Amino acid sequence: MDIRSQIAMVFHLDKCIGCHTCSVACKNIWTDRKGAEYMWWNNVETKPGTGYPSKWEDQKIYKGGWEKKDDSIQLKSAGHLKGLTKLYHNPDMPTIDDYYEPWKYEYDSLFEAPEGSDQPTARPVSLITGNPIDIKAGPNWDDDLGGSPDYARNDVNLHNISAEDKEAMFQLERMTFHYLPRMCNHCLNPACVAACPSGAVYKRGEDGVVLISQEKCRAWRLCITACPYKKTYYNWSSGKSEKCLLCFPRLESDQAPACMHSCVGRIRYLGVMLYDADKIKEYASCNEDELIDKQLDIYLNPFNEDIIRKAQKNGIADSTIEAAQKSPVYKFVKEWGLALPLHAEFRTLSNLFYVPSLLPVIGKMNDGTYESTSENLWGNIEETRLPLKYLANLFSVGDTNRIALVLRKLMTVRYHRRKVTVNDIDAKIVDTAFSETGYNAEIADAIYRLTSLVKYDERFVIPPAHREEAIEMLNSTDDHKGETGFGEKKGTRRVF
Amino acid sequence: MIDAFLFIGLPYTVTFLFVIGSILRIRNYGYSVTSHSSQFLESNNLFWGSRFFHSGIILIILGHIIGFLLPKFVIWFTTNPIGLFIIELSAFAFAIISLIGILILIFRRIFVKRLYSVTSIMDIVVYVVLATQIITGLLIAYQLSWGSVWYASSMVPYLKSLCMFSPDMSVISSMTLLVKMHVITAFTLIGLIPFTRLIHFVSYPFFYIWRSYQLVIWNKNQKTMRVSKNTREGIKPKNN
Ligand code: HEM
Ligand code: SF4
Numbered sequence: 001m002d003i004r005s006q007i008a009m010v011f012h013l014d015k016c017i018g019c020h021t022c023s024v025a026c027k028n029i030w031t032d033r034k035g036a037e038y039m040w041w042n043n044v045e046t047k048p049g050t051g052y053p054s055k056w057e058d059q060k061i062y063k064g065g066w067e068k069k070d071d072s073i074q075l076k077s078a079g080h081l082k083g084l085t086k087l088y089h090n091p092d093m094p095t096i097d098d099y100y101e102p103w104k105y106e107y108d109s110l111f112e113a114p115e116g117s118d119q120p121t122a123r124p125v126s127l128i129t130g131n132p133i134d135i136k137a138g139p140n141w142d143d144d145l146g147g148s149p150d151y152a153r154n155d156v157n158l159h160n161i162s163a164e165d166k167e168a169m170f171q172l173e174r175m176t177f178h179y180l181p182r183m184c185n186h187c188l189n190p191a192c193v194a195a196c197p198s199g200a201v202y203k204r205g206e207d208g209v210v211l212i213s214q215e216k217c218r219a220w221r222l223c224i225t226a227c228p229y230k231k232t233y234y235n236w237s238s239g240k241s242e243k244c245l246l247c248f249p250r251l252e253s254d255q256a257p258a259c260m261h262s263c264v265g266r267i268r269y270l271g272v273m274l275y276d277a278d279k280i281k282e283y284a285s286c287n288e289d290e291l292i293d294k295q296l297d298i299y300l301n302p303f304n305e306d307i308i309r310k311a312q313k314n315g316i317a318d319s320t321i322e323a324a325q326k327s328p329v330y331k332f333v334k335e336w337g338l339a340l341p342l343h344a345e346f347r348t349l350s351n352l353f354y355v356p357s358l359l360p361v362i363g364k365m366n367d368g369t370y371e372s373t374s375e376n377l378w379g380n381i382e383e384t385r386l387p388l389k390y391l392a393n394l395f396s397v398g399d400t401n402r403i404a405l406v407l408r409k410l411m412t413v414r415y416h417r418r419k420v421t422v423n424d425i426d427a428k429i430v431d432t433a434f435s436e437t438g439y440n441a442e443i444a445d446a447i448y449r450l451t452s453l454v455k456y457d458e459r460f461v462i463p464p465a466h467r468e469e470a471i472e473m474l475n476s477t478d479d480h481k482g483e484t485g486f487g488e489k490k491g492t493r494r495v496f
Numbered sequence: 497m498i499d500a501f502l503f504i505g506l507p508y509t510v511t512f513l514f515v516i517g518s519i520l521r522i523r524n525y526g527y528s529v530t531s532h533s534s535q536f537l538e539s540n541n542l543f544w545g546s547r548f549f550h551s552g553i554i555l556i557i558l559g560h561i562i563g564f565l566l567p568k569f570v571i572w573f574t575t576n577p578i579g580l581f582i583i584e585l586s587a588f589a590f591a592i593i594s595l596i597g598i599l600i601l602i603f604r605r606i607f608v609k610r611l612y613s614v615t616s617i618m619d620i621v622v623y624v625v626l627a628t629q630i631i632t633g634l635l636i637a638y639q640l641s642w643g644s645v646w647y648a649s650s651m652v653p654y655l656k657s658l659c660m661f662s663p664d665m666s667v668i669s670s671m672t673l674l675v676k677m678h679v680i681t682a683f684t685l686i687g688l689i690p691f692t693r694l695i696h697f698v699s700y701p702f703f704y705i706w707r708s709y710q711l712v713i714w715n716k717n718q719k720t721m722r723v724s725k726n727t728r729e730g731i732k733p734k735n736n
Contacts (some may be wrong), residue, residue: 197701205714
């Protein structure tokens with residue numbers, strides 16, 4: 001058993017209001033640079049929709065992630081030999097047209113245009129060529145189901161949904177959508193790391209953050225193909241690949257990543273998970289129907305004495321173990337079974353979990369009129385406006401039972417709270433719900449608390465980065481104390 | 497005098513520049529080393545251009561290296577007319593392929609406006625020198641036939657003499673202007689490597705072939721950090 005610690009996240013989709021504050025916070029800090037304008041390390045997609053880059057989930061197009069081969073796994077379109085033959089030209093790499101051409105507006109012409117009979121305009125000009133362009137696409141072009149015929153209807157997750165269900169989804173009265181905020185999952189079995197021939201992409205041992213060394217990147221661009229979530233981006237100007245770095249400078253100083261800190265809906269949770277690194281390969285190679293169970297299994301119980309002892313022996317700080325015990329992610333994912341990984345079939349063992357949204361469930365069509373009431377207080381799950389299969393394709397490798405159970409659990413919490421606060425439902429309903437889901441009043445209250453009331457410190461349980469030891473990462477303490485202000489990054493050591 | 501400068505001074509200078517320059521650039525300015533891929537901005541023409549150019553040029557360079565290392569073998573192989581034919585024909589074909597490739601690459605740079613923003617002056621220099629190199633090579637093959645034989649028998653001794661530090665210019669001085677040009681641009685290319693995008697193939701990722709797929713880097717190596725004899729002068733913890 002090789003216990004390591006990993007920063008993991010939960011996004012509670014029921015709470016996402018689709019305001020894109022997270023994306024903008026990230027953009028302002030990290031990607032408002034030449035060559036990075038088109039990058040959205042964090043983005044919020046409307047589902048159903050094709051996402052960013054367009055249809056990223058369709059691995060028949062992008063060939064990302066791992067695939068099972070016999071008892072093992074291999075990268076779909078990269079790897080030792082496959083990768084090296086693709087250096088000169090990589091047929092499976094998205095180009096800028098799969099994202100959009102970044103632009104700005106010629107605002108100065110509003111002030112400087114000569115007097116004339118027309119109003120001056122601020123034309124859009126490409127940030128690549130500097131020439132005026134016709135904007136064809138932009139970030140969130142399909143926000144809130146805009147342009148549905150082109151976007152929502154081409155959602156990759158509609159692939160095994162019956163034609164009637166699909167049609168029903170797009171009837172105006174039944175139309176529904178939810179938001180899917182996405183960022184790098186800092187996977188346990190990252191495809192980007194495995195695909196990088198230069199060894200520039202790596203996982204940080206201490207907290208599992210996946211980073212790209214800008215010094216070592218040689219623009220072989222295989223990480224971009226390999227990441228099934230398309231969360232590595234190529235900077236066309238610097239000739240280096242870049243990706244979300246989980247705001248590690250903020251994490252190290254006990255601040256939540258910018259996207260999470262700024263999240264208006266407070267949907268984001270971050271915490272430590274302990275996991276067994278020896279199991280990664282085996283679990284990532286299991287059968288598709290076991291994938292989620294196995295992945296949940298890889299995370300260890302931080303309260304178990306034996307696990308704690310082994311973790312300590314592996315050099316994990318007590319404060320990190322303590323953080324793992326308080327981790328909201330552990331609660332959502334392991335204790336309550338409410339959060340699921342996105343597209344576990346990509347086999348990267350992602351560390352970002354989603355609590356699926358419950359709201360599209362209510363209401364149903366009756367003789368052509370839409371009714372938001374039903375005998376059943378919150379409608380029932382089987383009559384959802386968004387077919388269960390659709391959510392299952394996103395979050396449970398197509399297993400509708402698993403997604404239904406999660407929705408029922410979410411419902412149970414609501415029944416219970418309704419009983420407590422309004423007391424207009426039968427205690428029997430609540431009890432049935434409890435026995436079906438294995439919850440009780442205590443758990444339901446805890447979920448309610450962590451969902452609705454939590455403050456910053458409970459949403460983000462960041463393990464201390466031990467700043468007092470931080471200098472040891474770069475220098476020996478002995479040397480450091482005498483050279484404050486004199487240290488040089490490159491040093492003066494001779495070349496040979 | 498001018499010959500001595502071009503065929504003795506130049507090769508030693510460019511070799512020095514290449515070796516020292518490449519080491520310094522990769523070691524100290526790693527951030528600047530990249531293939532500067534432009535595939536993200538234009539992919540379809542690059543497919544033909546880059547694949548043709550690279551497969552052609554790499555095989556041609558390999559051919560030159562084999563001829564240099566094993567001249568006896570090449571001479572033996574080419575005494576047989578079939579062997580001669582095979583070598584000459586394939587070399588010519590690879591050269592044509594790389595010529596087509598570089599022409600596609602150059603036209604792509606000219607006609608795809610998006611690429612202007614990622615084309616530097618040094619890129620243009622590289623295109624010009626490379627194109628000259630390939631074209632002179634092809635002209636030589638066309639005009640002075642059986643290049644594989646006389647390369648092995650006449651040019652290799654000259655290159656060897658350079659390597660042995662007893663330069664012998666007698667052969668090269670008597671070559672035609674075309675051959676001289678080909679040799680000079682070849683030296684120029686070697687010298688350009690550390691100062692241009694050509695540095696990208698010096699950092700070819702050989703190690704990937706036997707590297708395990710997952711790569712985990714720890715910032716702190718607790719073991720080496722806490723050993724007192726390491727704290728001064730000795731091994732500094734090397735974070736990424
Ligand atoms: C040994 C292995 C080599 C590898 C792996 C390699 C790889 C690459 C890659 C990835 C690119 C960027 C292509 C893109 O835009 O996406 C490139 C471009 C280029 N390479 Fe190589 N290369 C190699 C050898 C060479 C050699 C031997 C030469 C010439 C002597 C060369 C000359 C060039 C040139 C001129 C370009 C620019 C192409 C353009 O964008 O127009 N390469 N190479
Ligand atoms: S989601 Fe992140 S860690 Fe996973 S493969 Fe993509 S870039 Fe790598």
